[in-house]
Amino acid sequence: MLTISMRTVYKNKIITLExxxxxxxxxxxxxxxxxxxxxxxxxxxxxxxxxxxxxxxxIGKWILELPAGHIEKGETPKEAAKKxxxxxxxxxAQNMKLLYKAYVSPGLLTTMSYTYLATRLTKHEKxxxxxxxxxxxxxxxxxxxxxxxxxxxxxxxxxxILYYNAFFNRKGLTL
Numbered sequence: 001m002l003t004i005s006m007r008t009v010y011k012n013k014i015i016t017l018e019x020x021x022x023x024x025x026x027x028x029x030x031x032x033x034x035x036x037x038x039x040x041x042x043x044x045x046x047x048x049x050x051x052x053x054x055x056x057x058x059i060g061k062w063i064l065e066l067p068a069g070h071i072e073k074g075e076t077p078k079e080a081a082k083k084x085x086x087x088x089x090x091x092x093a094q095n096m097k098l099l100y101k102a103y104v105s106p107g108l109l110t111t112m113s114y115t116y117l118a119t120r121l122t123k124h125e126k127x128x129x130x131x132x133x134x135x136x137x138x139x140x141x142x143x144x145x146x147x148x149x150x151x152x153x154x155x156x157x158x159x160x161i162l163y164y165n166a167f168f169n170r171k172g173l174t175l
Contacts, residue, residue: 034111035070038081041099041160042067042091042118048137050089050121051157055132064136064146065154066161077101077114085118089135090125093118099163104156115160117168140169 002023009030010017016033042050051064069084071077078096086092097117104111138146143161146152152161 030108032109032111034109035072036077036112036114037068037070037104037156038077038084039066039068039113039115039156039160040081040085040093040096040118041115041164042085042089042093042121043140044091044121044137047139047141049140049143050085050091051136051138051143051152052088053134053136063154064152064157066157068156071114078116081114081116081118086124088131088133090123091118091121092124094120094122099160099167102159113156115156115163117164 004021004023006018006020008016008018014034017030018033019028019030021028040050044050050067052067053062054065055062067085067088069080069088071080075083078098081096082093095118097119099115099117101112101114103109104113140161143152144165147158147161152158
């Protein structure tokens, strides 16, 4: 970063809001520093994935999402993916493979998102993390229609579904 000056405007346990001036621009900008995140595309079997119907207070809605969560200090992305999948859904994955990593919104956020493919799942009792969510098993082939009809409106979920289909599935997709 070609930073001339930076100052912290606000900080709590979740985010830090900073303002800065950069050599490439005249104006002051801001950025939100947040922990990196993991997203998990978990297949129960060859045709069925795990989604969460999650209440998101900032938008005041229940939305369908892939399991996801923050990477805590000292955790690798893969460890965080395994932990989040188990805590939120009760599933443990024998196989966990990184599909891709990408910045969430690089014009504002520093957050890097790591999307994993989880297979060979075993079901255990879900631990209660105090989150408002319901676990659902949905046919992967149905997710395309759900994206097209705006039943799935979460960017990380749409990205994970379409990425997997583009590079691994490709059989008969018609949107």
